[in-house]
Amino acid sequence: MGRQPCCDKLGVKKGPWTAEEDKKLIKFILTNGPCCWRALPKLAGLRRCGKSCRLRWTNYLRPDLKRGLLTESEEQLVIDLHARLGNRWSKIASKLPGRTDNEIKNHWNTHIKKKLLKMGIDPVTHEPILKEIQTSEASSPHNEHSPGSETKLSQPFESTNKSGSSKENPSVSQTKNSLSGNDEPKNLFQSFCDDEKLLSYLLGDDEPLLLDASNWESPHDNKRSNNCASVLASWDDCATWLMDCQDFGVNDFGLDFLNKVEMSFPNSLEMNNKRG
DNA sequence: AATTAAAGCAACCGCCATGAA
């Protein structure tokens, strides 16, 4: 039946992405749109699994991503959504433009969970912990609802962390959060922008922006065939995506150069519209 | 200043649903 594996494990690189790899991935997606992850590594000249490329793009390189810690309102929204949806991070992320499931998941595990515990709220059930203990003790002798959290649960309001607790209280955390929130880490795109040569290369100033898309294969749009219609659908997505970049405030992320990209894109989009 | 511990986060792993063959 014949499908090729998504990537042959031999020669596939793992681990942290280099700037060079990022550059290739960005360049390729900017010219072709984020479509078929299976074919992407080969076409983009990357020795990576398609899955790895997708993750890198969706979690880190996507231009509409917000960087930095979640704001108070975002955090509250995450808590609310988590109470309703549980650990469905992708669903939660879909309600927060510019945030990824991975990012929210990490933030939940590193910040929100602790915050809730300190407030005496069980991050799993979103119920007050004291009540939780009473009910769970009544219902089952071996409390297993939260492995490893027993000591914390027994002293929900106490700073039990031996190393940092005396300094680490909610207000301090908030201060820390807000501080780092204002001092957002430099966006990767921004670093590309700072490097004029790199930026120029990325934008492909001296070559057509639109690559030959005939090799492009989009599993969703074309049901994994090679016909051109699929490519066109991808371009529609691409256009939408670029518009979204604007809507989400690309400039806020130091992505001014995408405006340049967009300036170049109408040609491609026009072609697309004419064909479609 | 050096060492250790903790926190943060990017990336990987493995499972699942879907749909093509």
Added chain:
DNA sequence: TTTCATGGCGGTTGCTTTAAT
């Protein structure tokens, strides 16, 4: 109908950075 590649998702790992001693 069955098989299996693919993309998506949630859980986990491990590296890097920061804070504490």
